[in-house]
Amino acid sequence: MRFLSTLLASVLGTLIALGGIIVFFVLFFFAIALSSESTPTVQPSSVLVIDVNGDIPERMANDPIAQALGDGPSFDMTDANSALRKAAADERIDGVWLRIRSATSGWARLDDLRESIATFKESGKPVIASGTDAGMGEKELYLATAADSVFIPPVSMFQMNGFYTSQPFFSNALERLDIEPKIVRVGEFKAAVEPFLRDDLSEENRLQLQALLESQNDQFSEEVGSGRGMEATEIRRLASEDPVLSAEAAYEAGLVDALLYPNEIEDAIRERTGASSLTTVGVSQYAGVPAEEAGLSVAENGSVAVVYVEGNIVPGGEPTAFGDQQTAASEPFIEAMNEARTSSDVYAIVVRVNSPGGSAAASEVMWNALRRAANEKPVIVSMGDVAASGGYYLAAGADTIIAQENTITGSIGVFGVFFNASGFLENELGITFDAVQTSPYADIYSGVQPFRDDEQQRLEESTRQVYDTFLKRVADGRGMDRSAVEEIAGGRVWSGRDAQEVGLVDEIGSLSLAVQRAAEAANMGEGPYRIRVLPRPKTFFERFNESLNTSVHHRLRALTTTEIERTFLEQRQALERLVGTHGTIQARLPVDIRFE
Template sequence: MKQFFLTLAGVFAGLVLFVIVTPIALIALAAAGSSAPATSPNTVLELDLREGLTDQPPTNPFAAFGGAELSVIEVVDALDRAGDDRNVKAVLIRLPEMGMTPAAADEVRQAVRRFRASGKPVIAHSQGFLPVGAVMSSYMVGASASELWMQNTSSFQATGFAADEVFLGDAFGRYGVTADFEQRYEYKNAVNTFTESDFTPAHREAMLSWMRSIYDSALANAAADRRQTPAAMRQAIESGPHSAEQAMALKLVDKIGQVEEAEAEAKRRAGRNAQLVSVADYVSNHGLQPGSGSDAIAIVNAEGAIVTGRDAGGGFGSGSTIYSDDTAAAIYEAIENRAVKAIVIRVSSPGGSPDASEQILAAVRAAKAAGKPVVVSMGTYAASGGYWISSEASAIVAQPSTLTGSIGVFGGKFVLTEALGRFGVDLRGLSVGGEYADAFSPTGRFEGQDRAAFAASIDRTYDQFIARVATGRRLPEARVREIARGRVWTGAQARELGLVDELGGLHEAIARAKALAEIPADRSVRLIRYPTQKSPFEALSEAFGVSAEGAQALVAVGGVLASPEAQGVIARARTEQLRARGASVLADQPVR
């Protein structure tokens, strides 16, 4: 019977490989192997922001099947390339109804402005702005267009910026869960979700501060792009909500119409027989710009939570994680490449392991010691561990709305004995060795020497964090302690505090890297990206635990086995194999 189930498992794995993976791999290989066709004359590039954006392109070629199809980096690169592409005559933007990630909106807006500087029009269309999240960031992108259209039935409800927080303190108390944490210091608010029932004064102060910064920045940018004063823009926005007609009367939008009408207008401006091409297809056909020249700038991708170890592969999703082994190895590889004169690390991370962060920071130090400047380009956020790995860079570039800082530490555990006991579950523990061996047991709170030892470890990590920031930013430790305390800042605020050098995106970070490497601003450079994009065969190898060569052979065979005749032979062979091993097979039918 055991062998029967093992055989069935093998059959299922085979079916997954041939029925699901093989077609995907063949599609990916066809796309990878085809030469990029020239853009058709009079192309209108369509940028649909409604599906959301990741910060960076994935290294797994199948990641697009699991989530957002585009990244901020790809959008910016496509718009920059399209500005120089004589066949691309206009851009059509589909705006999301709800908020965009503020830092992503900053970077997209900057790319739109550079595209418009080439003399080509951008038409944005909205089906409404709903009061959800940072909706002003969505409006800011629309305001950067040559024309902003709105559907006639849609409502303009972008009147501010609201954020909600869930507090579990009372619920945990009611159900017998104890959240036993240490935090350094009062602004390190992640633990408040578990210990409080409302905003603490520090939590409220910090959140309102960065929310106002993001809101004010979006208002100012929208006002500048719409050629209004910030005061007039604020008055028009905050007097809402508005109907589409009212929004146009207040000069918040330019025209009212259906998206098909906006598309027709973009095509009219592009010229005769204009064709609509999605940014996703444009990126797929052309890839990211490699640049040219003898000198190179390395671009190291770092998106997600920071953890120790390396990526073992094995997935088709789009989730991102910064593995310290992989990211450090990418930096060391860039150090060893003689053509690389400077390194830009694109960081978009809420933080993670201090040990993993220190491993990556050590690689940053090694690059600087090798004479290669390191510039950090901050994306959506570079907070806590994300700032740790950035702290000693040669320069830091952040968007005005990037969330950064959070220079602090927290840690702890959940005590579950009482909660489980209410359901008749008894939780008991045993330990051998030192008194600290069971410090993190969920059976009880930190007590006595355990509490002192744990608090000391938190203090030690905090002191190390402060020391890295003081060294990297050339600030007195006392000043760092004053502005740290776990507080989150926007990029605009961080620049005023000396935690960031320049406001901008990857475009500006590359320019800063060239300057630090003493490469003339007008000299073209190659862009070498690390980690390198995996081939479809390498991705299959990691996902199914076979060699890349074996995956290639399986995909090739899969193309042959797709025929009905071959599938019938395979099904009959499997049936005979199962019968020979004692299985009861009811019918010789191929699986469909």
């Protein structure tokens, strides 16, 4: 009997393996076919459709496996902005349909897309935005009001009731576990360590978060009001005194033009474009249309390199991680900057930063690579949703810094987190430690011994040295006195709008503006310009492996968890990230700051 069961298991295992091989080769050849498609055909009187359903990433590899599986976003911000620029000049495109189901991208990326839509509207072609029966919240409304007309289905949900942000605190949990955190920080606003020390917001942290919220609310009210022909004060009043929580209320308040069913929305688009039938082309397809075919002439003299810094800054090479935690490793960035610096075809460099910071040591070597390039070619920093602490550290070496009004930046401060887990190990698990050592400081990072006063003093001195270097980098890069930098540093977080006022940012604008400023500094003439994206995209098999891992991770989490559970998982990851900094000096934001 056991022989038969073993034989059956072997046969099943073989069949599964063969099935996996067959599926792989089917996907492989399907992907090859997709990636070798010719230039797409665009019919006359077409409408460019921008489907917004979730996050629009800063960039993504042209992953044929993901296309074959229909998994993940089908285009990135570069594709969307480029498509709008080409569509404005393309006589075959009669208008744009912004079809919004869910907008989860950061506010700065939404600003980038709004600016591209505004530029497209200068062509005189209409832009129509529509929601779905999934409803519309503040982010969806913010994006939709860049259009000429906004339609949503009747009875759909609608939410415009202000903004809030919350942060988790772990001090009580650590106390119950008998784990003692030892904190070293510089900056009264450096709130990264508060989750370990408090159970609520400090007054300094509450002050800076409230300022960020007010800046976000001002930007939202002004842009939505402008798009709908309303005063910003009326938008604020609606959110505070008469929150809009239904499609009917949104229509009565003038936030949308009409309540239409999907077929009626298509009729409205045909009417606006004057077409007898609705012919559409998506962004992912239209991205393959050459700029010259759309009627644009691309500058021939050289290219602008766009180097991306996305995620938590870590030292060394890019780690392989299961899941979707993104990191910005120092070595790939340095290699990309060296390639851009030494390439004769690259005339100027834009560094796109979307990072809350991380390792102070990694930030320093990345700053050095950026500064080295800036000594030879124009280097412009474009800030995305967040470019704070270590993200600002490396940006300080650029010739010019451009941010969006609601970019989260600043946070010029450093901290170190050290844990003594001896109480937990002994009292909860019965594990004790004894050791011999050659010097009194050999066990300073062991994590199983309490800190002595002299050890605390040496750690504070080391942290202060890192902070002093941080201040010097900012002062030199921004042409400011150290004392002036200290007044706006201390770990305080600023919005892009406020950062410009205090001198941390030069100009408010999008990635497209940064590319334009870089090209102007290199005397490249009028655009559009050829773009070289760095670091280089990964190989097919690297993307295939990561695509499978990420897909499995997302699908398992979606199938086995609720929305509330996923929120707790995100908070747990934030705790793991902070605990993982044990024994290192960090220049980063405390947690992910989100405005809901």
